[in-house]
Amino acid sequence: NAGVTQTPKFRILKxxxxxxxxxxxxxxxxxxxxxxxxxxxxxxxxxxxxxxGITDKGEVPNGYNVSRSTxxxxxxxxxxxAPSQTSVYFCASSFPTIKNGYTFGSGTRLTVV
Amino acid sequence: xxxxxxxxxxxxxxxGRISILNCDYTNSMFDYFLWYKKYPAEGPxxxxxxxxxxxxxxxxxxxxxxxxxxxxxxxxxxxxxxxDSAVYFCAASYGGSQGNLxxxxxxxxxxxx
Numbered sequence: 001n002a003g004v005t006q007t008p009k010f011r012i013l014k015x016x017x018x019x020x021x022x023x024x025x026x027x028x029x030x031x032x033x034x035x036x037x038x039x040x041x042x043x044x045x046x047x048x049x050x051x052x053g054i055t056d057k058g059e060v061p062n063g064y065n066v067s068r069s070t071x072x073x074x075x076x077x078x079x080x081x082a083p084s085q086t087s088v089y090f091c092a093s094s095f096p097t098i099k100n101g102y103t104f105g106s107g108t109r110l111t112v113v
Numbered sequence: 114x115x116x117x118x119x120x121x122x123x124x125x126x127x128x129g130r131i132s133i134l135n136c137d138y139t140n141s142m143f144d145y146f147l148w149y150k151k152y153p154a155e156g157p158x159x160x161x162x163x164x165x166x167x168x169x170x171x172x173x174x175x176x177x178x179x180x181x182x183x184x185x186x187x188x189x190x191x192x193x194x195x196x197d198s199a200v201y202f203c204a205a206s207y208g209g210s211q212g213n214l215x216x217x218x219x220x221x222x223x224x225x226x
Contacts, residue, residue, distance in 0.1 A: 042217050101214075103159070
């Protein structure tokens with residue numbers, strides 16, 4: 001049971017480049033999330049999805065796009081990378097109940113230069 | 114405006130003693146609170162949660178206390194072990210059984226042998 005798998009683990013992008021951060025879960029969770037963590041800060045919600053075909057914006061969605069075509073996968077797309085998007089990105093998933101929290105992936109460390 | 118605040122960036126305790134991590138919140142609509150632990154280069158791991166209708170929840174060495182009138186919660190770890198050394202995040206949610214989590218900035222706990 002792999003849980004939540006994120007790829008790649010590290011990436012360096014040049015300003016203006018695009019990339020997709022991959023996230024997959026094998027726990028049959030309905031809900032999936034993308035967070036970013038800047039140094040010394042808490043996690044901030046970028047986008048979330050309550051099921052295949054349904055996505056919604058979180059606190060910091062600008063500069064990102066998501067899609068959810070299957071229950072398992074929730075990719076995050078950066079179209080025009082900017083230095084402000086340098087961060088660690090975490091994908092998470094959960095059942096539709098909060099009391100057992102989310103299961104997080106190990107993160108993708110992204111640097112935009 | 115930070116809705117979930119962890120005012121102590123770091124805490125150091127001796128092995129075997131009690132660790133107390135604190136968290137304050139501003140939004141009285143929060144109805145679920147969670148604690149996560151995070152090791153370097155890993156994703157956050159769920160520890161324990163508490164509903165706003167309770168004032169205490171216990172799981173092994175971990176106990177969370179909630180004081181709604183003071184908008185304050187705390188995580189007690191007894192006894193503390195060196196393996197508990199990590200960053201601890203407080204998180205809160207509103208919107209019933211499934212609401213998006215809002216995280217504090219974290220407290221780095223160091224447990225010294």
